[in-house]
Amino acid sequence: xxxxxxxxxxxxxxxxxxxxxxxxxxxxxxxxxxxxxxxxxxxxxxxxxxxxxxxxxxxxxxxxxxxxxxxxxxxxxxxxxxxxxxxxxxxxxxxxxxxxxxxxxxxxxxxxxxxxxxxxxxxxxxxxxxxxxxxxxxxxxxxxxxxxxxxxxxxxxxxxxxxxxxxxxxxxxxxxxxxxxxxxxxxxxxxxxxxxxxxxxxxxxxxxxxxxxxxxxxxxxxxxxxxxxxxxxxxxxxxxxxxxxxxxxxxxxxxxxxxxxxxxxxxxxxxxxxxxxxxxxxxxxxxxxxxxxxxxxxxxxxxxxxxxxxxxxxxxxxxxxxxxxxxxxxxxxxxxxxxxxxxxxxxx
Amino acid sequence: xxxxxxxxxxxxxxxxxxxxxxxxxxxxxxxxxxxxxxxxxxxxxxxxxxxxxxxxxxxxxxxxxxxxxxxxxxxxxxxxxxxxxxxxxxxxxxxxxxxxxxxxxxxxxxxxxxxxxxxxxxxxxxxxxxxxxxxxxxxxxxxxxxxxxxxxxxxxxxxxxxxxxxxxxxxxxxxxxxxxxxxxxxxxxxxxxxxxxxxxxxxxxxxxxxxxxxxxxxxxxxxxxxxxxxxxxxxxxxxxxxxxxxxxxxxxxxxxxxxxxxxxxxxxxxxxxxxxxxxxxxxxxxxxxxxxxxxxxxxxxxxxxxxxxxxxxxxxxxxxxxxxxxxxxxxxxxxxxxxxxxxxxxxx
Numbered sequence: 028x029x030x031x032x033x034x035x036x037x038x039x040x041x042x043x044x045x046x047x048x049x050x051x052x053x054x055x056x057x058x059x060x061x062x063x064x065x066x067x068x069x070x071x072x073x074x075x076x077x078x079x080x081x082x083x084x085x086x087x088x089x090x091x092x093x094x095x096x097x098x099x100x101x102x103x104x105x106x107x108x109x110x111x112x113x114x115x116x117x118x119x120x121x122x123x124x125x126x127x128x129x130x131x132x133x134x135x136x137x138x139x140x141x142x143x144x145x146x147x148x149x150x151x152x153x154x155x156x157x158x159x160x161x162x163x164x165x166x167x168x169x170x171x172x173x174x175x176x177x178x179x180x181x182x183x184x185x186x187x188x189x190x191x192x193x194x195x196x197x198x199x200x201x202x203x204x205x206x207x208x209x210x211x212x213x214x215x216x217x218x219x220x221x222x223x224x225x226x227x228x229x230x231x232x233x234x235x236x237x238x239x240x241x242x243x244x245x246x247x248x249x250x251x252x253x254x255x256x257x258x259x260x261x262x263x264x265x266x267x268x269x270x271x272x273x274x275x276x277x278x279x280x281x282x283x284x285x286x287x288x289x290x291x292x293x294x295x296x297x298x299x300x301x302x303x304x305x306x307x308x309x310x311x312x313x314x315x316x317x318x319x320x321x322x323x324x325x326x327x328x329x330x331x332x333x334x335x336x337x338x339x340x341x342x343x344x345x346x347x348x349x350x351x352x353x354x355x356x357x358x359x360x361x362x363x364x365x366x367x368x369x370x371x372x373x374x375x
Numbered sequence: 376x377x378x379x380x381x382x383x384x385x386x387x388x389x390x391x392x393x394x395x396x397x398x399x400x401x402x403x404x405x406x407x408x409x410x411x412x413x414x415x416x417x418x419x420x421x422x423x424x425x426x427x428x429x430x431x432x433x434x435x436x437x438x439x440x441x442x443x444x445x446x447x448x449x450x451x452x453x454x455x456x457x458x459x460x461x462x463x464x465x466x467x468x469x470x471x472x473x474x475x476x477x478x479x480x481x482x483x484x485x486x487x488x489x490x491x492x493x494x495x496x497x498x499x500x501x502x503x504x505x506x507x508x509x510x511x512x513x514x515x516x517x518x519x520x521x522x523x524x525x526x527x528x529x530x531x532x533x534x535x536x537x538x539x540x541x542x543x544x545x546x547x548x549x550x551x552x553x554x555x556x557x558x559x560x561x562x563x564x565x566x567x568x569x570x571x572x573x574x575x576x577x578x579x580x581x582x583x584x585x586x587x588x589x590x591x592x593x594x595x596x597x598x599x600x601x602x603x604x605x606x607x608x609x610x611x612x613x614x615x616x617x618x619x620x621x622x623x624x625x626x627x628x629x630x631x632x633x634x635x636x637x638x639x640x641x642x643x644x645x646x647x648x649x650x651x652x653x654x655x656x657x658x659x660x661x662x663x664x665x666x667x668x669x670x671x672x673x674x675x676x677x678x679x680x681x682x683x684x685x686x687x688x689x690x691x692x693x694x695x696x697x698x699x700x701x702x703x704x705x706x707x708x709x710x711x712x713x714x715x716x717x718x719x720x721x722x723x
Contacts, residue, residue: 217569221564221612222473222609225608226605257507260611263601263612265608
């Protein structure tokens with residue numbers, strides 16, 4: 028496990044979506060975060076104290092989390108320099124980028140000298156198997172999206188909170204760096220070797236059956252989008268491996284185009300949901316949509332509630348911003364769906 | 376480059392599809408293959424001389440190709456033992472399995488002592504970028520399949536042969552271990568980190584444009600199937616990265632169920648083609664199907680020709696076994712399609 032408390036890195040970032048790992052930790056592990064570290068050119072804030080590594084260490088921080096993301100997961104020279112400064116201050120360093128901390132000899136040597144550790148969160152498990160698609164019992168929900176970074180993890184965690192509040196057992200299954208840092212475990216499915224995507228998810232969310240069937244849910248965090256030309260392979264393998272009985276479609280209405288790709292518009296919500304259901308049916312023939320989650324962070328409350336109502340009416344599904352307004356409408360639909368599904372029957 | 380001539384490994388295999396890498400080399404690099412090495416319990420043959428490593432080395436072989444495949448690409452103890460025997464006989468060893476030769480210290484040490492080399496064909500390129508989906512000009516065809524190992528590589532190479540025979544420039548783009556061994560280059564897309572599937576294919580088959588546009592085709596070998604729950608993520612990323620103007624659907628009519636998965640039936644051909652076209656349209660809106668390739672190796676000629684005719688009539692497309700009967704009907708359709716496509720217009 029990665030020792031807390033954490034210092035959250037914002038660095039030089041001016042991309043609100045790019046700092047999503049730091050933001051996610053601040054939102055869901057607030058009590059473990061002592062501050063944020065940003066350079067003078069960074070206009071973003073998480074509302075935490077601004078601390079440099081030395082000050083953060085003095086305030087009790089144990090680990091710098093390099094909680095920023097970029098397409099390709101590149102570990103830039105600037106990032107390495109800042110990681111070295113953190114190490115020199117006596118902090119461990121955690122990163123979820125594709126390029127690994129341990130592949131930088133200077134960083135490895137400095138960490139050894141300082142007696143601190145480097146954590147590459149995106150490392151996949153050592154032993155992966157290819158997916159089998161064998162039907163497995165259990166109530167599994169997968170969040171899917173119109174795009175990357177539209178709020179799938181937030182929606183999944185909001186469902187977790189709402190189910191738990193009702194006394195329904197639920198397990199959050201993290202599939203990305205932020206989720207893994209929040210949950211303390213999981214598999215970064217976009218970092219596994221391509222042949223093993225669905226197999227990794229089958230292992231991540233095994234059957235909840237027989238003695239293990241507590242009537243609860245596995246809530247699997249989605250990744251990417253079937254409509255994102257960079258990452259749809261990951262999303263496809265995730266759909267097949269998750270074998271979900273329920274899908275929750277996530278969308279950010281403020282997104283002008285597919286993330287990083289101005290030449291790609293966002294898909295229509297109904298078309299996107301239809302495509303996800305079609306792909307999911309290969310391994311889960313009776314999968315159903317249980318709702319739509321909108322990320323309305325950029326809207327005032329009245330407009331957000333109106334958009335949720337309109338979107339729900341249009342698609343014939345419960346629609347809300349589950350992080351902002353609660354997930355009860357979605358959970359109601361999940362609990363309606365579950366008892367009648369063949370997957371559940373198979374576990375009886 | 377991997378030094379030939381080759382000794383082709385069959386080992387203990389009794390699975391005709393599992394030896395496809397050895398079989399592919401025997402079919403398409405026959406002049407580079409001096410023999411096959413099989414144990415007494417192996418009932419399969421490629422029609423080559425049976426040689427053990429010592430005899431093969433004496434006959435001029437330079438490299439043992441571990442040309443067998445299994446789900447997960449596991450390098451078993453038996454394989455390692457045989458690789459050690461080949462090294463002791465003075466042969467290099469090439470493998471396309473997911474588990475790498477270089478990760479076996481005993482093998483690495485033995486190769487160093489013997490002065491021979493180990494080749495891990497499935498190693499992805501060091502520098503990969505995520506896909507962009509940016510439209511790029513060029514005539515690209517991708518083979519897609521109802522299942523794994525149904526003849527996509529054979530069909531792609533048959534098209535290459537037929538185009539070349541007509542004087543149309545064509546480049547075979549290998550995406551799997553067998554294709555890479557045959558072509559001497561390529562990228563094993565199922566072995567790249569999942570986030571980079573489509574980006575790897577964009578790099579493998581770059582724009583054939585402007586000064587580089589010789590009027591030729593990039594023929595991209597497909598992998599897996601959208602309907603295979605283990606590998607559909609790879610197939611999806613390959614479709615998006617390939618940005619094909621033409622798809623050729625490949626099918627093995629003797630296949631009783633999805634490879635390795637008795638609980639999954641093969642998809643209907645029309646449904647499979649439709650799904651592939653739908654996924655391909657994200658990055659290549661005007662993609663068209665140019666035909667169907669049947670692998671009729673298990674059928675007599677009359678039955679094979681009848682099935683091709685019936686299948687072609689049913690789908691309204693040229694249909695043949697391009698390896699057995701030639702690819703002319705398919706090439707005719709490709710050349711009809713190409714001049715009118717927007718991708719080609721974009722290169723003018």
